[in-house]
Amino acid sequence: MNVKVSVVGGGNVGANTALYIAERGLADVTLIDIVEGMPQGKALDLTQAAPLWHSGARVTGSNSLDDVKGSAVVVITAGFPRKPGMSRSDLLKANTDIVGPAAEAVKKHAPNAYVIVVTNPLDVMAYVAWRKTGFPKQRVLGMAGVLDSTRFRAFVAMELGVCASDVQAMVLGGHGDSMVPLPRYTTVSGIPIPELLSKEKIDALSQRTRDGGAEIVKLLKTGSAYYAPAMSAVDMVQAILKDEKRVIPCSVLLSGEYGLKDLFLGVPVVVGAAGVERVIELGLAADELAALHASGAGVREMIEELALDTVA
Numbered sequence: 659m660n661v662k663v664s665v666v667g668g669g670n671v672g673a674n675t676a677l678y679i680a681e682r683g684l685a686d687v688t689l690i691d692i693v694e695g696m697p698q699g700k701a702l703d704l705t706q707a708a709p710l711w712h713s714g715a716r717v718t719g720s721n722s723l724d725d726v727k728g729s730a731v732v733v734i735t736a737g738f739p740r741k742p743g744m745s746r747s748d749l750l751k752a753n754t755d756i757v758g759p760a761a762e763a764v765k766k767h768a769p770n771a772y773v774i775v776v777t778n779p780l781d782v783m784a785y786v787a788w789r790k791t792g793f794p795k796q797r798v799l800g801m802a803g804v805l806d807s808t809r810f811r812a813f814v815a816m817e818l819g820v821c822a823s824d825v826q827a828m829v830l831g832g833h834g835d836s837m838v839p840l841p842r843y844t845t846v847s848g849i850p851i852p853e854l855l856s857k858e859k860i861d862a863l864s865q866r867t868r869d870g871g872a873e874i875v876k877l878l879k880t881g882s883a884y885y886a887p888a889m890s891a892v893d894m895v896q897a898i899l900k901d902e903k904r905v906i907p908c909s910v911l912l913s914g915e916y917g918l919k920d921l922f923l924g925v926p927v928v929v930g931a932a933g934v935e936r937v938i939e940l941g942l943a944a945d946e947l948a949a950l951h952a953s954g955a956g957v958r959e960m961i962e963e964l965a966l967d968t969v970a
């Protein structure tokens with residue numbers, strides 16, 4: 659039997675996550691959504707694409723969270739994006755009510771799984787999943803840093819006219835306006851970008867990265883980005899399943915690193931078969947550390963707003 663990955667939420671991000679996993683033959687995929695017939699239909703469509711990919715991955719669809727059973731990894735993408743007229747608190751509550759039960763199902767039916775959370779507000783939903791599963795912190799990861807840094811990489815490559823995969827970037831902090839791109843840790847084949855671009859240009863690319871999600875929302879008019887988010891989640895799934903020891907920014911539970919604890923925030927980590935194998939503590943400049951702490955304060959405020967102790 660192949661390794662199994664479940665993807666909870668069969669919408670734009672979830673379906674594309676299933677697509678990339680199956681296309682790469684990384685695992686069998688179970689796609690789970692509350693909409694009757696939809697995950698089954700998408701799974702059948704993906705199954706029919708598999709012969710052309712030369713991939714043996716099996717994809718099935720389900721409307722029951724119980725079907726996370728036996729998963730090595732569960733990716734949680736179920737939930738709403740923020741819609742016009744919806745307050746941050748409304749979104750927090752609505753998505754907690756979706757991610758919480760999904761996490762409880764993982765605890766019950768896939769007690770050894772690794773959980774990758776995609777649902778927004780990301781750092782808080784990762785915290786909810788960690789609390790509701792009760793899993794060790796190494797087994798719950800939020801996807802944001804991979805996406806934010808791949809966006810920064812793409813923008814730097816576009817600006818310099820170089821191959822995007824030669825650009826490496828590091829973006830820390832919460833997933834949102836307060837993210838902290840780190841230009842001095844961003845390189846083109848080892849060359850730090852401050853050697854190649856003016857400060858003004860780097861600032862503009864950093865800002866475009868912060869606004870990366872909003873720029874796409876504005877163009878799409880309905881919905882938000884999904885190809886790069888799905889691929890970013892799959893990068894993390896692969897790092898775990900193939901024990902790659904990738905050094906990537908992920909939202910993880912901090913226990914004193916960077917002077918922060920008891921909250922999820924994006925930092926560089928080593929991801930392998932044991933999940934979060936190590937947090938890498940960079941020597942940050944005072945302004946970078948202050949930006950990271952400000953980002954952490956915003957996440958903490960939302961966690962406090964949830965008062966999970968009373969809902970748990």
Ligand SMILES: NC(=O)c1ccc[n+]([C@@H]2O[C@H](COP(=O)([O-])OP(=O)(O)OC[C@H]3O[C@@H](n4cnc5c(N)ncnc54)[C@H](O)[C@@H]3O)[C@@H](O)[C@H]2O)c1
Pocket residue numbers: 666667668669670671672690691692693735736737738739740753756775776777778779780801802805833881882883884887
């Ligand atoms: N972390 C990131 O960087 C990042 C990037 C992109 C999107 N997101 C977030 O991911 C989430 C999904 O985005 P999307 O574009 O796929 O949205 P979408 O609306 O296309 O899909 C969401 C799906 O979740 C399903 N769903 C709702 N409640 C459910 C439940 N209880 N159980 C199972 N499925 C349920 C819906 O039926 C829908 O199909 C949003 O919260 C979005 O903001 C995060």
